Amino acid sequence: MSLIKFIEILAILVGAFSGFIEARRKRMDPVGIFTVAFITAFGGGTLRDILLDQRPLFWVTHQEYAILIFVLALIATPLIRTLRHIVSERMIVIADAIGLGLFSIAGVAAALNAHMPLFIASMMGVITGIFGGVLRDIVCNEVPMVFRDGKPYAICAFVGSWMYLLLTRVGAEHDLALWTSALTITGLRLFTWKFDVRIGP
Amino acid sequence: MSLIKFIEILAILVGAFSGFIEARRKRMDPVGIFTVAFITAFGGGTLRDILLDQRPLFWVTHQEYAILIFVLALIATPLIRTLRHIVSERMIVIADAIGLGLFSIAGVAAALNAHMPLFIASMMGVITGIFGGVLRDIVCNEVPMVFRDGKPYAICAFVGSWMYLLLTRVGAEHDLALWTSALTITGLRLFTWKFDVRIGP
Amino acid sequence: MSLIKFIEILAILVGAFSGFIEARRKRMDPVGIFTVAFITAFGGGTLRDILLDQRPLFWVTHQEYAILIFVLALIATPLIRTLRHIVSERMIVIADAIGLGLFSIAGVAAALNAHMPLFIASMMGVITGIFGGVLRDIVCNEVPMVFRDGKPYAICAFVGSWMYLLLTRVGAEHDLALWTSALTITGLRLFTWKFDVRIGP
Numbered sequence: 001m002s003l004i005k006f007i008e009i010l011a012i013l014v015g016a017f018s019g020f021i022e023a024r025r026k027r028m029d030p031v032g033i034f035t036v037a038f039i040t041a042f043g044g045g046t047l048r049d050i051l052l053d054q055r056p057l058f059w060v061t062h063q064e065y066a067i068l069i070f071v072l073a074l075i076a077t078p079l080i081r082t083l084r085h086i087v088s089e090r091m092i093v094i095a096d097a098i099g100l101g102l103f104s105i106a107g108v109a110a111a112l113n114a115h116m117p118l119f120i121a122s123m124m125g126v127i128t129g130i131f132g133g134v135l136r137d138i139v140c141n142e143v144p145m146v147f148r149d150g151k152p153y154a155i156c157a158f159v160g161s162w163m164y165l166l167l168t169r170v171g172a173e174h175d176l177a178l179w180t181s182a183l184t185i186t187g188l189r190l191f192t193w194k195f196d197v198r199i200g201p
Numbered sequence: 202m203s204l205i206k207f208i209e210i211l212a213i214l215v216g217a218f219s220g221f222i223e224a225r226r227k228r229m230d231p232v233g234i235f236t237v238a239f240i241t242a243f244g245g246g247t248l249r250d251i252l253l254d255q256r257p258l259f260w261v262t263h264q265e266y267a268i269l270i271f272v273l274a275l276i277a278t279p280l281i282r283t284l285r286h287i288v289s290e291r292m293i294v295i296a297d298a299i300g301l302g303l304f305s306i307a308g309v310a311a312a313l314n315a316h317m318p319l320f321i322a323s324m325m326g327v328i329t330g331i332f333g334g335v336l337r338d339i340v341c342n343e344v345p346m347v348f349r350d351g352k353p354y355a356i357c358a359f360v361g362s363w364m365y366l367l368l369t370r371v372g373a374e375h376d377l378a379l380w381t382s383a384l385t386i387t388g389l390r391l392f393t394w395k396f397d398v399r400i401g402p
Numbered sequence: 403m404s405l406i407k408f409i410e411i412l413a414i415l416v417g418a419f420s421g422f423i424e425a426r427r428k429r430m431d432p433v434g435i436f437t438v439a440f441i442t443a444f445g446g447g448t449l450r451d452i453l454l455d456q457r458p459l460f461w462v463t464h465q466e467y468a469i470l471i472f473v474l475a476l477i478a479t480p481l482i483r484t485l486r487h488i489v490s491e492r493m494i495v496i497a498d499a500i501g502l503g504l505f506s507i508a509g510v511a512a513a514l515n516a517h518m519p520l521f522i523a524s525m526m527g528v529i530t531g532i533f534g535g536v537l538r539d540i541v542c543n544e545v546p547m548v549f550r551d552g553k554p555y556a557i558c559a560f561v562g563s564w565m566y567l568l569l570t571r572v573g574a575e576h577d578l579a580l581w582t583s584a585l586t587i588t589g590l591r592l593f594t595w596k597f598d599v600r601i602g603p
Contacts, residue, residue, distance in 0.1 A: 051448070051452075051459065052457075053455075117462070117465045119468055119469050120461070120465050134541075138541065142543060143430075146433065147428075147430045147437060148428065148429060148431060148434055150431040153433075
């Protein structure tokens, strides 16, 4: 299995896992747990593809991920209980930061492929990175966390998206631009988390 | 009027009616009542068609249903008061169960037509059956009922969707597969309602 | 700058401004303030274009508006404080009413271009006019204002949309039909606001 495939699965699982936790906190039943996990994992990319009018959607061509989340949702309660002893908050934040970087840059690249102007492409990167969590919070009847906690989450995605746009524009090698930008997002996110940087009012 | 047309209208009216009740409970004005009823009746099929990139939407080619809901919304308050004396909860649950069966299977069939893989097709069936109510609850600022009440509603749609997929795969006659599966969903829903079966934590 | 361009920008700014205020009331950070303002300004037209399957979206071909809202979001807090001394509620209501008229009629015209039937076209007009605010309220975890306050907001858009449909159908000159209808919406909105007309239960 290639590294990028591994990170992809990891990022989807982290998204699904945060959906599991939020759905359980809201005392949802297995149907709710699956749906919220699915929306958290794929909501951002799906919204981007609808806005860009791109089909097929990622989870349509890779139904194995939907099946995986389905199976995990069935065992979500014992799964979460077990994982609590193994997985620390630090590990979740790291995996989530890796996913944020990878998916945001994938979002920018998809937008450039669809001939979006630069600022819109950067927005598509951020949407891909954060709207899974936004839709999760809307379904769970909360004001989206990422809009109110003052932690630079979307901003990290925004900065990295622009780095990618600039690097590709000055003619940098594509893979280099992609990995540098994705790692910048991950690094920024972990740095600001570590030192509890806050933005806003 | 054919039987399927009659059931279709009945199912849409039941969807709209549940929207009326929820919108009134939230003290909405006629604009809200119409919108919530419309979203409840057509939200599931519309979301499915957006995900599948199918156009025109059902309610665009059949604007008579939108007009019907509009007229009913204007008289929603006296209508609900009158119907309360005539319509029992049992009748609503039965009509809703028929609608759930019919719309879920219609959703699976639409997904197969659009060449979706099997698991995604079953998800599209469930989405068609339940997301009208999910969107209604989101607009009404509630955690969606179908995700939290522990009653096997989506699960009935899921089981019937797979029955339809398996029947068409083993070469069953199409109409037979459709009606058997839709009736299975309706039957399962009524059975689990009657005996108050619960799932989940 | 042409008059219509000026009104367009004004209407977008008013939408964004109402997003700023609502996002701040919910104590959102700059990311939330930008997103909510953006959704309020462009949500209605975007939903309409997704339902009609029209691309590119307005804000994709006019990224300057997205950039403008981005810049304003950065200075939203001092901006709102300053504007409070200059801008009265009356001015906001007037600008919003102008925007409601213009965008609703633009929505009807887009729906007719996409060969929608008449009632659906009138709904698309209303959706374009009001769903920015609806989506703003959903993201901010409120029951949408326009569905519950009993003030004839959507109804003004509905009446004007039908005026436009009838005028174009009887062969009125297009620009005349557009401006008469848009002004009717604006006028109705201001009249019902001035005299505090209420509808509903």
